[in-house]
Amino acid sequence: MSENKIVILGAGAAGLGAAHRLDDEGIRATIYEKHGFTGGHAASFEQNGFIFDDGPHISFTEDERIRKLFHESVGFEVESFSAQANNYWQGHYIKHPAQVNLHGLPEDFVVKIIKEMFEVKVQEKPEINNYRDWLYASFGKTFSETFPMMYGKKFHTLHASLMDTDWIGPRLYQADMDEVLHGALSKHTPDVHYIKQFYYPTHGGFVRFFDGFLDKADVQLSHEVTRIETKEKMLQFASGQVAGYDNLISSLPLPELIALMDDVPDHVREASLQLACSTCVIVNVGVDRENLSEAHWTYFYDEDIIFTRISYPHMQSPNNVPSGCGSVQMEIYFSKKYKPLTNKPESYIQPAIDDLIKCKILNEEDKILFSEARVAPYANVIFDLDRIRCLEIVHGYLDELGIRYCGRFGEWGYHWTDGSFISGENAAQKILDL
Ligand SMILES: Cc1cc2nc3c(=O)[nH]c(=O)nc-3n(C[C@H](O)[C@H](O)[C@H](O)COP(=O)(O)OP(=O)(O)OC[C@H]3O[C@@H](n4cnc5c(N)ncnc54)[C@H](O)[C@@H]3O)c2cc1C
DSSP: OOTTOEEEEOOSHHHHHHHHHHHHTTOOEEEEOSSSSSOGGGOEEEETTEEEESSOOOBOOOOHHHHHHHHHHTTTOEEEEEOOEEEEETTEEEESSGGGOOTTSOHHHHHHHHHHHHHHHHSOOOOOOSHHHHHHHHHOHHHHHHTHHHHHHHHHSSOGGGBOSTTOGGGSOOOOHHHHHHHHHOSOOOOOOSOOEEEEESSSOGGGGGGGGTTSEEEEOSOOEEEEETTTTEEEETTSOEEEOSEEEEOSOHHHHHHHBSSOOHHHHHHHHHOOBEEEEEEEEEESOSOOOSSSEEEEOOTTSSOSEEEOHHHHOGGGSSTTOEEEEEEEEEETTTBOOOSOGGGGHHHHHHHHHHTTSSOTTOOEEEEEEEEESSOOBOOBTTHHHHHHHHHHHHHHHTOEEOSTTTTTSOOOHHHHHHHHHHHHHHHHTO
16 A cells, blocks of 8 residues: 555545545545446437436536536537526416416416415515525415425425525526516526536536546546555445445445445444435436427426436537437436435336326337436435434534545535535545644
């Protein structure tokens, strides 16, 4: 084992961020990645001329430095868009966010929503104990129960009363009553989504944004870590190989990291297992038509529509599809803790296509050229009421051992690729500061 060997687990955004920071200081780390490809959660796959990312990925970072790094990776061959998102509810398509785009929905329903929104604005603020309380206090009952609570149930897989509020940030637009009224009277409203401008590589899918970091470390693919001996500072791999480290940075999901480690106290192991996240069945479809949608992505609120959100990779880059074709990516959510996935992922393909037809995105005549279902076991962190307590226990234990954690599932937070990359850089910085 060489002196001061820094090992990074995982070659996703966070692992590559850590490698990049160390490389800046002239330190070459080793990355061990279980898959035979890099990019982790933001990997891209090409089949039959269709490119799909591992769930919809666009870059909307507001961090100039990260944007420049990502764009440099692809030689500045980047597609740039002004984001258009909409909502589907009971046969109606309205612009996103719904609270300022109620125009076109049934009149009595809109009046009820607006009356309740007025009421909560003038009421004394109630005590907020969970996401449901926050929604009621922000939007009133009818809007909350029709839109964000329904969406939350489909996306986060649990009832809003079981969720915390520490993840909300800019994700739910807080409108003033003028905006609500304008949006109820006219369908021409300003764009107020928190994603305004987004970028996507012209060629090769989202993962190309990471190309510039692949030579920043010694990247060992197909190296699945199966055991970590923390006292001896040794890693074992599925192949039977072993390797040592002096400093370890992990971007692995915390429950997986803890499961690999020897001698973990029971309460830490139990806490790691209480950390909840969603699992996403991603249904990808390629069709012989490209004019499928005006919006780049759509949110679905109805319980009887199988998917929660859909997006259109062919609108992110024309090179994501064969000429003249279109593509649709659908997300269907489950979670081990609240809504286990029990069926085979492939069983969701036909129901998803049927719902595309029901929502008038596809028609019966469209020819399906490609379809597949993939599973992202770790999709989004679920901000349930156990999260903060369990996270403190797990992070506290890793801190004691000096193991640095980073990324979406190392920090167990709401990181996008830019946040994950920076989180990796920060983990590396902690080692540099030793
Ligand atoms: C549906 C969906 C849509 C998203 N859309 C966007 C978007 O539009 N824009 C955006 O910026 N972000 C988006 N994100 C978030 C983005 O995917 C993540 O922030 C980012 O990819 C996380 O990177 P990471 O390095 O933290 O984790 P990961 O990418 O999960 O990296 C962890 C790595 O560790 C490896 N690993 C795991 N176990 C082992 C082991 N035992 N041994 C060795 N290696 C192992 C994994 O294979 C993986 O490569 C989206 C996420 C989801 C779920």
